[in-house]
Amino acid sequence: MSRHTPRIVMKFGGTSVADLDRIRAVAEKVRKQVEAGCEVAVVVSAMSGVTNQLVGYCQSLSPLHDAREYDAVVATGEQVTSGLLAIALQTIGVEARSWLGWQIPLRTDAAHGKARIGSIDGDALVERMQAGQVPIIAGFQGVAPDGRITTLGRGGSDTSAVAIAAAIGADRCDIYTDVDGIYTTDPRIVARARKLDKITYEEMLELASVGAKVLQTRSVELAMKERVRVQVLSSFVDGPAPSEGNLPGSLVVDEDEIVEKELVAGIAYSRDEAKLSVRRIPDRPGIAAAIFGPLTAANVNVDMIVQSTGADGLTNMTFTTSRTDLARAIQSLEASRDVIQYGELVTDDDVVKISVVGIGMRSHAGVANLMFRTLSDRNINIQVISTSEIKVSVLIAAEYAELAVRALHTAYGLDAA
Numbered sequence: 001m002s003r004h005t006p007r008i009v010m011k012f013g014g015t016s017v018a019d020l021d022r023i024r025a026v027a028e029k030v031r032k033q034v035e036a037g038c039e040v041a042v043v044v045s046a047m048s049g050v051t052n053q054l055v056g057y058c059q060s061l062s063p064l065h066d067a068r069e070y071d072a073v074v075a076t077g078e079q080v081t082s083g084l085l086a087i088a089l090q091t092i093g094v095e096a097r098s099w100l101g102w103q104i105p106l107r108t109d110a111a112h113g114k115a116r117i118g119s120i121d122g123d124a125l126v127e128r129m130q131a132g133q134v135p136i137i138a139g140f141q142g143v144a145p146d147g148r149i150t151t152l153g154r155g156g157s158d159t160s161a162v163a164i165a166a167a168i169g170a171d172r173c174d175i176y177t178d179v180d181g182i183y184t185t186d187p188r189i190v191a192r193a194r195k196l197d198k199i200t201y202e203e204m205l206e207l208a209s210v211g212a213k214v215l216q217t218r219s220v221e222l223a224m225k226e227r228v229r230v231q232v233l234s235s236f237v238d239g240p241a242p243s244e245g246n247l248p249g250s251l252v253v254d255e256d257e258i259v260e261k262e263l264v265a266g267i268a269y270s271r272d273e274a275k276l277s278v279r280r281i282p283d284r285p286g287i288a289a290a291i292f293g294p295l296t297a298a299n300v301n302v303d304m305i306v307q308s309t310g311a312d313g314l315t316n317m318t319f320t321t322s323r324t325d326l327a328r329a330i331q332s333l334e335a336s337r338d339v340i341q342y343g344e345l346v347t348d349d350d351v352v353k354i355s356v357v358g359i360g361m362r363s364h365a366g367v368a369n370l371m372f373r374t375l376s377d378r379n380i381n382i383q384v385i386s387t388s389e390i391k392v393s394v395l396i397a398a399e400y401a402e403l404a405v406r407a408l409h410t411a412y413g414l415d416a417a
């Protein structure tokens with residue numbers, strides 16, 4: 001016999017639980033979903049601003065703080081909201097209780113600050129849900145093999161929600177946030193951004209990984225792997241509880257569920273970029289390994305890379321990292337200066353990466369060229385380029401970020417009518 005009480009995970013981000021009035025409004029949304037006849041599990045973020053404040057406390061005490069204690073501190077934001085929402089629900093007659101990561105347990109590896117989820121035991125949650133109780137799960141947190149608290153990286157409650165949805169076999173994972181869906185680009189930057197009814201896992205994964213923060217990259221990765229249906233929708237719009245016939249947000253789906261395939265699905269930007277140029281290096285085999293080996297050892301993630309040949313048998317290597325890795329990258333390169341034998345090291349963190357993403361690129365040439373032409377028409381200089389099967393990224397001066405995103409949005413025909 002097939003089960004058919006629909007089972008839904010509802011995740012609420014920071015702005016959705018920013019104060020007590022919003023928590024009351026969230027409780028009402030949960031009640032509606034329960035009254036629509038669904039089994040519901042809820043995942044909550046910390047109240048907006050709280051995680052930043054907690055991270056700031058750790059950094060002020062010591063920039064090189066113990067990552068295990070960082071996790072003990074920053075995981076508290078979600079503990080507060082899970083308890084508060086449980087109280088708000090009980091107050092309006094909905095049976096609910098809070099769950100912390102270790103109580104489920106949601107097991108992770110020991111990579112404190114950016115832990116990966118290993119396994120989740122969904123049995124206890126399912127049992128409670130079937131008995132009519134709503135579990136309110138603290139997002140962003142788990143428990144390491146040694147029993148200490150871990151967190152999943154910024155934006156990690158999205159990943160908690162998708163992982164819980166997979167563990168309890170949910171029919172859908174609804175991600176409630178401060179915009180009403182996934183757009184062709186950040187609707188806060190481009191007023192003409194268009195809401196997408198559907199987007200493929202692959203495109204959303206690529207968009208998230210190049211800066212569209214509406215979903216954490218790992219949450220999309222996991223949804224794709226576990227085939228979790230994900231909907232992004234607004235927590236500020238009133239309306240009936242969503243149901244299969246009535247999904248007001250944007251759905252992340254398989255490619256074959258999309259009827260009208262566009263060349264480009266969306267455009268993203270990332271300000272978290274820094275450029276390093278190692279100049280006047282003797283051009284000999286092994287030079288890339290001499291530069292990037294020590295960077296890898298120093299835990300610096302390198303993204304875009306270009307090597308250009310200069311005069312007199314010398315070469316230049318230019319690459320990008322995240323801004324937070326810049327200081328460590330400089331330290332590593334200076335430490336290996338004798339081995340690399342470079343002339344100078346020049347860095348710039350006043351840059352932004354703009355990316356155009358679409359599975360249509362697989363079968364259509366000219367997507368990259370349109371990007372280059374559009375930027376050139378606006379006199380925007382491209383500093384570094386990188387491409388993948390379904391993405392083209394360029395690095396440009398930060399001051400042109402909005403101009404570039406808007407111009408590209410129009411050039412690819414994405415503007416809302």
Ligand code: ADP
Pocket residue numbers: 012013014015016045155176177178179181182183184185186187188211212213214215266
């Ligand atoms: P939450 O606190 O609910 O997790 P986030 O701030 O992490 O919310 O993510 C929502 C934000 O993502 C939106 O306010 C929007 O500015 C931004 N965003 C960036 N790119 C997109 C996009 N393509 N579609 C929708 N929102 C986007």
Ligand code: ASP
Pocket residue numbers: 013014045046051052077139140153154155156157158
């Ligand atoms: N509160 C955490 C953060 O701000 C996790 C989340 O909201 O997804 O990164």
Ligand code: MG
Pocket residue numbers: 013155158213214215216
């Ligand atoms: Mg988020």
